[in-house]
Amino acid sequence: MMTSPYFVQSSSVVTRSGHQNGAGRTATASLRSRLPDRRRSGAPVCSVEVKVEEQEATISEQRTSSAPSSAGLPELLPQGTEHLKTETNATPLSPHSRRRRQLKVEYDEDGGVSPVKTERWDPPDWKKQLGYIREMRSSRDAPVDNMGAEKCYDTEAPAQVRRFQVLVSLMLSSQTKDQVTAAAMQKLRAHGCTVENILTTDDETLGKIIYPVGFWRTKVKYLKLTAAMLQNEFGGDIPDSVEGLVRLPGVGPKMAHLAMDIAWDQVSGIGVDTHVHRISNRLGWLKKPTKNPEETRKALEEWLPRELWSEINWLLVGFGQQVCLPINPLCSVCLNQHSCPSAHKSSPTKRPKAGSPRSPGAASPLKIKTEPKQESVVQDERKKEEPQHTLVSPATQRRRLKSKV
Template identity: 55%
Template sequence: MKTRSAQFILNMAKNVKKLTLANKLAKRGDVIKPTEIISRQNRADNVRDIEDLVGVSPAEPGSSNSIFFSPIQTRKQRHLNGELLKKTNIKMEPLSPTRVPTKKTRKEDQLVTKIQVGSATVVKCKLVHDPVDSPIRIDKIKKELEPQIKQEPFIHESLAGLNNIKKELDQQVEASLYPEVESPHHLWYNHLENIRIMRNSKSAPVDTMGCHRCADSKADAKTQRFQNLVALMLSSQTKDQTTYEAMNRLKEQTLTPLKLKEMPITDLENLLHPVSFYKNKAKYLKQTVDILMEKYDSDIPDNPKELIALPGVGPKMAHICMAVAWNKVTGIGVDVHVHRLSNRLGWIPKPTKEPEQTRIALEKWLPYSLWSEVNHLFVGFGQTICTPVKPKCGECLNKDICPSAYAESKPKRKSDR
């Protein structure tokens, strides 16, 4: 049933005539019959379109206001075929903001334009040559790249020989700064520079707990000098941490020559413990206090000779005390760290066994301007990297130029034990 009904409806639809505009007009009255035919060539102004008939009542036959049909059925079709193109306003439409370049300095930059012709839209494009393909542009690029192309082999050659150039400059740097220095090792200044770099990047106990940090900053100058001397006497063969703690205990009891003189020897020994040889050092302090109060008005001597004459004071302590307490450089303070590093780096013509021998050998060739610096540098370096046992040669910047690199880390044979 559904199939037959659908077929019936289709047949009825085919038989129904489409209601055209002419049929609509015919139903409204008599059929319009033209009484006169005017050609388009003679009367172009009276040509009308079908659209003009909408809403207009039919004219009486024979009247002069009769409406005629145009051979071209619609105005739109006539415009598309080119007729009345001159009377049509051309509408220029620029590109949308999303497609227009942000910067336009010339009219030629408008590469695309939309032209509205009636209901049609014409897109006008401007053909522009790619500047990269332009011969002028190519020549310009070649001129710009020519210096870089010429320098490229030199750059690779420089990178390949950078290490050799650096070594040559390193060998000449000490000659320019200290031309008259005849050092045992020709790269001694490179050793020093590398140690400076390593010391700046890593702090050591001597930086915060060294003898120059033990004095009471609030005390008067005379008392501070005395405390500097006491700290140096306690530091012999003792770690900086232990010396610093002992000095804090003494300062709590008011560390002055008079206070130490009145303090019982047993109490002093208890305050110094666990400093190395604390009993001997307590005795030396008692004797030194008596000399200072008797000969120097509770102050310390201002020259290394008289400092060395004090009980328990050696050359190393005297020179360091002169630099710290009196701000005078009278010699190199050589302790176990400076003694060890000087021998490892080859700064000594012949290996030495005692720190005093090392001091004499260093002062013969090391520039005077470096005497006050070498002790602090070497002590901190010896505490952190170039340690007495198992030095960290892998972390050292001098590992490639140090004559003793990795020597301490090599296992000994049984016959050498």
């Protein structure tokens, strides 16, 4: 049945089955009289209703024109009963002809079509593993808890200065331990960690202040360029969007999402560093292994509930600093050792130094693997190094002894 208000209010209705119901005006007159009124009134009209009604009006016109009529019939019928003869002689269209006349309907937002449901993927036992990680991190005594970006800014400074200090601490933390970053930020705050002071400080002095953070020379350049860009384009404040933050020199997606969370109190994404990247792959929290933190961020955001995006960074970072270490993780004390697919086997073996007897490239005294073109060269070198043992006849040996005597 049609649910359009035009068909409900019309006195003569053309249904999907090809029959007409009601008395009064024909379907064509009803539709034509009501459609302009509705459009002139400015009421919203769904595209589905308009197209279906126009289709029904066209079908009704074709029925009326194709109905047989005899000459002089209007004069013989009483006034007001012309539509009865039309209804009696109208020949319903066959299902095949109606199917060919159907129009392609473009649905609106809802349109009565249910969206295609995609199967949601969740890692096995991830809630149980997350609960165990929370339990192991309950003491909150990891370096990130006491010396992370949330602890490096001056709480008594103006809001604009605090946000800038959060961004600076994130820029200095790249490839640097939290202890070193916290010490550098303490000296920088004592010097004056503001946009104006960074611009007026020469590169040599700024380098001595932040030393020994990783890549400190490059970070001095980035700090100067970022401070100038903030002053010229953002009024001395940091951008309030991920798009604006990643435009700053030396600021990547991880720093941008963390800055949005800490400085602006807005969750825009998951801040994925080397710890989150490593642990997510070890726990099997990804459909397939990822190669870098940015791929891990996108994979985690596909299934991890948004209310956990802010917590997951500091939770996994501290867990990676204390238990799930990059080398030799402490699987024996981890509560997830029975559900983690990488337990007791994820620690990479130490590679011997190049040139040592245990290194992969070192030549074995028993067997040497060479390319076909290098075999002759190696054999020649062996002949030069190995002592020559030749067979000498007894007569030759006696002759040599006589000559020596």
